[in-house]
Amino acid sequence: xxxxxxxxxxxxxxxxxxxxxxxxxxxxxxxxxxxxxxxxxxxxxxxxxxxxxxxxxxxxxxxxxxxxxxxxxxx
Numbered sequence: 616x617x618x619x620x621x622x623x624x625x626x627x628x629x630x631x632x633x634x635x636x637x638x639x640x641x642x643x644x645x646x647x648x649x650x651x652x653x654x655x656x657x658x659x660x661x662x663x664x665x666x667x668x669x670x671x672x673x674x675x676x677x678x679x680x681x682x683x684x685x686x687x688x689x690x
Contacts (some may be wrong), residue, residue, distance in 0.1 A: 621645040626656040628663055642657045 621627060623645045631639040659665045665672045 624649055624653055624655060626653065626659040628659050628666075630666075638666075 619627065621643060625645060627643045629641045631641075633639075640663045642656065642663050644656055655685055666676070
């Protein structure tokens with residue numbers, strides 16, 4: 616497992632998938648930064664919310680992911 620240390624002005628989206636196809640989305644923040652602090656955190660929160668709640672956005676993501684899988688199979 617890789618450990619990533621986030622700085623006070625950084626945030627990250629963590630996407631976890633299970634063998635059953637369940638997708639879990641979380642936002643990680645720096646230890647010394649409040650969760651609602653900073654522009655990076657705000658962007659991650661919005662993207663995470665869209666990943667979970669916006670069906671059209673989910674479909675667009677899946678088309679792109681499946682398109683990449685199709686391209687990999689052709690190589």
